[in-house]
Amino acid sequence: MTNKETVICRCEDITMREIQETVERFQCSSREVKLRTRAGMGSCGGRTCRGMVDKLVEQLGGPPISNEIALSYRPPVRPVSFGVLGGEEK
Amino acid sequence: MESFDVIVIGAGVIGSSVAYHLVKKGLDVALIEKGGIAAGTSSRCDAVALICDKKPGIDTEIGYASIQLFKQLAQELSVDFEFSSRGSLYVCETERELEIAQGYVADQVRDGYDMRMVDPHELLDIEPYLAPDLAGGIWTEADSSMNPYKLCYAFVEEGKKLGLKVFDYHAVSEIQRDVQGKIERVVTDRGTFKTRKIVNCAGVWSPKIAGMVGIEIPIVPRKGIVLITEKTSKQITRQKVHEFGYMLSKFEDIHFKRNVSELVEKHNVAFTIEPTDAHNFLVGGHRAFKGFDIRSEIDVMQAIAERALRFLPVLRDLNCIRAYAGVRPWVPDHLPIVSEVEEVPGFFIASGHEGDGISMSPITGKMVAQLITGEPTDFNIDKLNFSRYKKSNAV
Numbered sequence: 001m002t003n004k005e006t007v008i009c010r011c012e013d014i015t016m017r018e019i020q021e022t023v024e025r026f027q028c029s030s031r032e033v034k035l036r037t038r039a040g041m042g043s044c045g046g047r048t049c050r051g052m053v054d055k056l057v058e059q060l061g062g063p064p065i066s067n068e069i070a071l072s073y074r075p076p077v078r079p080v081s082f083g084v085l086g087g088e089e090k
Numbered sequence: 091m092e093s094f095d096v097i098v099i100g101a102g103v104i105g106s107s108v109a110y111h112l113v114k115k116g117l118d119v120a121l122i123e124k125g126g127i128a129a130g131t132s133s134r135c136d137a138v139a140l141i142c143d144k145k146p147g148i149d150t151e152i153g154y155a156s157i158q159l160f161k162q163l164a165q166e167l168s169v170d171f172e173f174s175s176r177g178s179l180y181v182c183e184t185e186r187e188l189e190i191a192q193g194y195v196a197d198q199v200r201d202g203y204d205m206r207m208v209d210p211h212e213l214l215d216i217e218p219y220l221a222p223d224l225a226g227g228i229w230t231e232a233d234s235s236m237n238p239y240k241l242c243y244a245f246v247e248e249g250k251k252l253g254l255k256v257f258d259y260h261a262v263s264e265i266q267r268d269v270q271g272k273i274e275r276v277v278t279d280r281g282t283f284k285t286r287k288i289v290n291c292a293g294v295w296s297p298k299i300a301g302m303v304g305i306e307i308p309i310v311p312r313k314g315i316v317l318i319t320e321k322t323s324k325q326i327t328r329q330k331v332h333e334f335g336y337m338l339s340k341f342e343d344i345h346f347k348r349n350v351s352e353l354v355e356k357h358n359v360a361f362t363i364e365p366t367d368a369h370n371f372l373v374g375g376h377r378a379f380k381g382f383d384i385r386s387e388i389d390v391m392q393a394i395a396e397r398a399l400r401f402l403p404v405l406r407d408l409n410c411i412r413a414y415a416g417v418r419p420w421v422p423d424h425l426p427i428v429s430e431v432e433e434v435p436g437f438f439i440a441s442g443h444e445g446d447g448i449s450m451s452p453i454t455g456k457m458v459a460q461l462i463t464g465e466p467t468d469f470n471i472d473k474l475n476f477s478r479y480k481k482s483n484a485v
Contacts, residue, residue, distance in 0.1 A: 032126050035239050043320050043411045075386050079409035086395035
């Protein structure tokens with residue numbers, strides 16, 4: 001894949017270029033890429049881009065030793081309204 | 091073997107700030123961290139520096155000074171950590187709460203802080219989406235917000251410009267001392283470093299580091315879960331808003347009964363909400379002793395949502411897109427430990443800030459640098475000395 005403008009995180013609109021530049025500049029883990037760029041922090045919770053971010057960081061050489069290579073999964077599985085979560089609506 | 095004037099252990103917000111303030115003094119400093127920068131509590135927290143959640147006295151004094159330092163740091167550090175002085179609003183649900191809040195505000199005003207009571211009418215002027223039946227609130231001018239992990243990056247990157255060496259993904263396994271008991275070396279899984287001074291900034295993990303020099307620190311992880319809303323153009327709140335009952339979830343000696351469900355009571359949930367620069371809102375708050383378990387439990391998430399709806403019915407149709415949890419370094423007397431340890435010359439502790447680590451990071455970093463260079467500290471911090479625990483054990 002050569003097009004640097006390819007959008008990797010659709011929820012937060014983060015391109016491959018931004019991810020690549022972040023890894024190159026900070027030599028960081030995917031978790032740090034997520035915190036610095038917001039890739040994976042949007043409404044799908046990283047479901048779409050998590051694997052790609054992990055893969056890109058791995059290919060670009062990230063940090064040499066890391067116990068947090070893979071991005072974590074966080075609840076809820078799908079967005080849920082506060083009304084439903086708070087027990088006001090079924 | 092590399093040698094440093096000082097080795098700071100832990101690259102959360104406290105360690106990052108301590109390291110930055112030490113290199114500013116011209117010292118050779120290494121920052122050693124078992125994971126990445128801000129990998130623990132400092133990226134699993136909320137995003138504010140407040141005085142209104144502190145007890146009158148030294149807690150508030152130091153908190154206020156820290157907010158003033160943040161204003162300088164926002165100019166000084168080249169990484170933007172999204173600092174903003176928005177103020178904060180406490181809301182009281184009942185007349186009884188309002189009464190206790192009035193006493194609290196009177197104490198803070200007497201000490202010279204800009205806090206004032208707000209009536210129900212003004213409450214809705216400040217935050218139009220609030221439930222219309224609240225009793226009143228407290229407005230605190232000084233309270234501020236920022237992005238906590240960007241703050242860590244900002245300290246570290248500025249520190250590097252001044253010569254700070256960062257060893258992330260280095261887990262400390264041993265601290266070696268000479269025959270007189272003075273600090274000599276720090277051993278990690280990827281190399282050994284020479285130093286005469288260590289600052290233990292490992293937060294909830296600091297008892298483990300202290301154990302390496304035979305010291306017991308009474309820090310216990312206190313969990314908190316936060317819910318994140320989807321992005322919205324609606325200005326749900328303009329600043330941090332939280333219920334006054336938050337004080338009772340934080341401090342054991344503040345008692346009054348809230349009109350809450352069993353679920354909310356059981357999980358020690360007290361409503362808080364904060365806007366972020368990314369246009370998501372962070373909704374909390376929760377305090378529980380669950381060891382190092384940072385799973386987001388569904389029943390706690392439900393309790394947080396239920397309590398939030400009581401104060402902001404507008405949240406009903408907004409989505410929760412994510413939840414996360416972190417553990418605060420809690421100490422029994424709610425004051426951080428900032429001192430050298432008498433029994434182990436060269437071993438300093440800056441930990442135990444519970445939920446105030448972000449808030450207190452600038453002033454803590456500054457005062458640790460003062461302690462280490464032998465300068466007088468900005469505040470008399472006898473109350474923050476580690477020896478206070480030794481005394482209470484002796485009784």
